[in-house]
Amino acid sequence: MARRSALSIRIVEGRNLPAKDIMGSSDPYCIVKIDDETIIRTATVWKTLSPFWGEEYEVHLQPTFHSVSIYVMDEDALSHDDVIGKVCITRDMLVEHPKGFSGWVSLSEVDPDEEVQGEIHLQVEVPGSQDSRRVLCCTVLEARDLARKDRNGASDPFVRLRYNGKVQESTVVKKSCYPRWNETFEFELAEPAGEKLCVEVWDWDLVGRNDFLGKVVFSVPGLEAAGQEEGWFRLQPDKSKHQGSLGSLQLQVRLRDETVLPSHCYQPLVQLLCQEVKSGRQVRGPFHLVTLLDETTTAECRQEVAISLVRLFLGQGLVKEFLDLLFELELAKPCEPNTLFRSNSLASKSMESFLKVTGMLYLHAVLGPTITRVFEEKKYVELDPGKIEVKDVGCSGLHRVQTEGEVIEQGRQHLQSYLGELLDAIVKSAPACPPVIRAAFRQLFLRVGERFPQHQHAKFVAITSFLCLRFFSPAIMTPKLFHLRETHADARTSRTLLLLAKAVQIVGNMELVAGRAKEAWLAPLLPALQQGIAQMKDFIARLVGTEEEEEEEEGEGQLLGPPAVVVKEGLLFVLKTRGKGPLLAATAKKLHFCLTGEALSFGKSPGRSGTIALADILAAEKVEEKSFGSSYVMQVVYLDAGGQQETAYLQCKCVNDLNQWLSALRKVCVNNPRVLRTYHPGVFRGDKWSCCHQRQRTGLGCDRTRHGVTLQDWTDPLDPAAEAQRLFHHLQGLRGTLRCYLRGTRSHTHWNTKLSSESRPPLITAPRKLSPTPSRI
Structure with a gap:
């Protein structure tokens, strides 16, 4: 059994930040600290007071952490980066919001006396009377992970103890954030006993004021009752936090505490899901668990459920069958061929998650060269006359300024060049597409063709609605979020990427009517888009070819991407x-x-x-x-x-x-x-x-290892037990919905699965038995 915490962090955007540069702007980025240890740094957004990051992270860490702090910084090339402000969210605050903390939070000023970290090892006791005197005894042993206050990356810490108006100090340990003192201090107990013993840690400075490193406060009456307290104590700040007019940050933070049991404890649930997926819709009773998830999962948790299901069935080798079942369920609903899979249903979210988990190397191989070229060339690309500004119009010669028409024609040439290169890469990539993705698309192609025999165009659009609209286009528009680049694009490059992503979307829609109706200024690009649609249709036909054709192309497909190991x-x-x-x-x-x-x-x-x-x-x-x-x-x-x-x-x-x-x-x-x-x-x-x-x-x-702190990544190995635990926890929240769903039905032998009390995660309340009788659930 393993206990762990998963912290999901999404840093969305900032607004009304103060200007830190002489030009009246800032170059903001964020640093995320878990208990004062830097874990994440976002990319810098240049020259703005309202930056958008949109970056998501998930950190796995030990359940004993105390807080997560997000610092907004201003990057400076010639000096130290300036601190704009911070947001601090404690673990207790996150526990109070089990569905996550989301919204705008005002930045608070960073006070040096609040920037404390580390722990101190103390032994405090009130021993028996000595020579008719009652004393308070405090032994200062050591400290660890103290804040670095000096330019050399360390501190010169000493301890100051305060009790009943008297002060004592330890020796100074030079250049160490892991000092050892082993010194004992005694105070004569007052009558009545003073209320508090304050143990402060300071950084000694030869010139200037000493820097505060943190403190621990003990209740002396409590010490008299307990006799002794000994252990590691977390250092606390000196004063309460206060809010300032420093702008605000939009965040989404969620803490998920998990107790993951050995995999055999989840076998009843996993076996039930696998049995349903293998049987499909043809062999099913009045109750179907996947159908329940499809119909009852709300929008706010659908993405999480989808990724858990995808990773679970990938581990079971049944992801193609699982997706096929979702395709069947989706196609059984009233739907139009032109809007197929455009909603955020469980089928759409599962397919989107499936592409990200299994196809990121493929995505990088296909899009990487073109994205790199766009970033390096920094060409000015604009087709919309309403967005062309005089300052953006360049010179074509020494004396003549380009006209608006010339700028649009030049932008069309650049965009057409990028689009042509990208479509060529996509068309040639069919052999390199992972076999599991090709198999899923092949099944989707067949299902849609059977559902809409009079609209054979729909089966091509069904593929591109996932591949182009939910995979390629978002990655083109924000390559940083798909690990294609380490930084966000500047304004000019971002506009080029947006137009390129829009062009790929139009090609993915496989018709030009919508593009002409909404944005008539795309007309100069229509011939290239029409050619791209034909290329995309040929690519889809090759992508979903027979398994025999796929085996013939297997050798060619291995030329792209590093080994999966x-x-x-x-x-x-x-x-x-x-x-x-x-x-x-x-x-x-x-x-x-x-x-x-x-x-x-x-x-x-x-x-x-x-x-x-x-x-x-x-x-x-x-x-x-x-x-x-x-x-x-x-x-x-x-x-x-x-x-x-x-x-x-x-x-x-x-x-x-x-x-x-x-x-x-x-x-x-x-x-x-x-x-x-x-x-x-x-x-x-x-x-x-x-x-x-x-x-x-x-x-x-002198410090604890942090081997439990990891970042979730798309390359992470599968962990079926963890995914089963998350699904089980989600199903526990659906018990009320499950009763309504099963009310009035006959016996359901399909749900005759027993989860014994020994396989019940202690952090959730599990039913004694999932039986065929609805009233027992």
């Missing part, structure tokens, strides 16, 4: 330290790393020259900034060939790259029983660790 790969800098492992022995400073399901390999080029087995990787963690002068360094702790523990320090290009590598390494090593529970976030130099100043190189670490 690769989890992550890229260039990393190897930082030299004292050690003898295979990574440390490498002569090159910059190596190409490739992480698979078996090992972490590395070499001067993509060809592998050295490997570390996953079973030998003990930890993957961040490194303190002061250790190497960079905040993007990770450490991989592993065993060399001789069984000796070694540490490799690898520098990434940015915070997102760092967290993606850490997440990938932790996922592939999740079942390694030898993973470390503690680590040193610093480096061992001279005769001591830079983080905590310990002199024992192989001793226990």
Whole structure:
């Protein structure tokens, strides 16, 4: 049984942000911190006070986290980035909103006394009387993960204790965020006893005021009653937060606490779903669970249910049959061929999720070259006369300014060139399309043809409504959200991408009437669109060809995309330290790393020259900034060939790259029983660790490892037990609907599935038995 928390974060947009640049604008981006540890950095949106990001993330972490903070920053090229404001949402606030926290939130000013982090290890007690004196005794042992206040990436912490008007201070530990004091302080208890003992942590500064690092407050009457308190205590800020007129941020944040049991506990539910999918609509009783999900799932959770079902049936090898059943259910409803699959039904959402889970490598291979060309060329493309501005009209020569007609013609040529290149890539990509996607489209093609025999055009539109309108076009319009680019497009590039996506949508609709009626200014592009429709129809016919034709094309299709076994790969800098492992022995400073399901390999080029087995990787963690002068360094702790523990320090290009590598390494090593529970976030130099100043190189670490913190990604391996747990939890919420659905029906042997109490997740209330009798559900 595994307990975990999943935090879904969508940073939508900001508005009315203050100007931080001399030109009266800002270049805003967001940083997301979980308990003051940076996890995510959004892309920068340039020159705007109302930025749109639309970026979504899901973080898996331990259920013990306290808060999530979103900082809005202004990027500066010549100086430190400015902090505009922040939003802090505590875990308790998220628990109060089980369906998620959504809406606009005002940014609050960032007060240095509120920016605290870390924990302190204390032992506080009121021992028996000594020489007729009653004393309050506090032993300050150590602290960890304190805030970095100095330019060297560390702090010089000391502890100040306050009780009954008296103050005592510990020694100062220089250049450490993991200090060890082991000092004891005594206060004579007042009569009556004072109310509070305040333990404050400060950063000592030679020049200027000391920086506040956090505090812990104890109730002295409570200590007298308990006798002693000992443990790690989280540092708290000094004053309450206040709101400022700093603009606002639109967010969607949802916390999902899960208790995932062993997979055999979910077998009754999984077997029932698989049995229904295999039988289809021909062999079914009066009750059908997939039909229930289709008819009762609300719009707000339909996407989540769809992705869980898709991933569950992918793990069972029945995703094609599942989608086919949804196609049947959708086609059985009253529908028109021209609006088929245009609504956000469970079938549409499931197919959309299926394409993202199984087709992202294919998407990158098809769209990547054209998207890269658009970003690099930055051509001015505009066909709408109402949107052309004088400042955008360029010069065709030394003396003559281009006319509006010339600008439109030039834009048409550029757009037609991009569209032609893209359509050529799509047409040639049929052999490279994953077989499971081709099989699903083939079944959809047949179903729609049978449902609308008089409208053979409809079966082509059914394919393009998913492939073009829900997959290709959204990725063209916002490539950052589909991992095609690392940054958002600027205004000019964004307009070009929008027009290109609109052109692909018109081609996907496979008719030009709608395009002419809504946007007459697209007329110059109509010949190219008409040719594109013919190309798209030929492509669909080839895509849904027979399985024999698909097997003949299989060899050609393997030319696109990296092997599916690769989890992550890229260039990393190897930082030299004292050690003898295979990574440390490498002569090159910059190596190409490739992480698979078996090992972490590395070499001067993509060809592998050295490997570390996953079973030998003990930890993957961040490194303190002061250790190497960079905040993007990770450490991989592993065993060399001789069984000796070694540490490799690898520098990434940015915070997102760092967290993606850490997440990938932790996922592939999740079942390694030898993973470390503690680590040193610093480096061992001279005769001591830079983080905590310990002199024992192989001793226990001074901080906890964070091997449970990972980022969800489309390349994640399937986890059928987790998906079954989410479906089970969703069905629990439908019990009232289920009663209404089954009221008045006859016996339902199809729902004669027993979930025993031992397979019941403790965080949800499960029925004792899912029986054939509606009143027992």
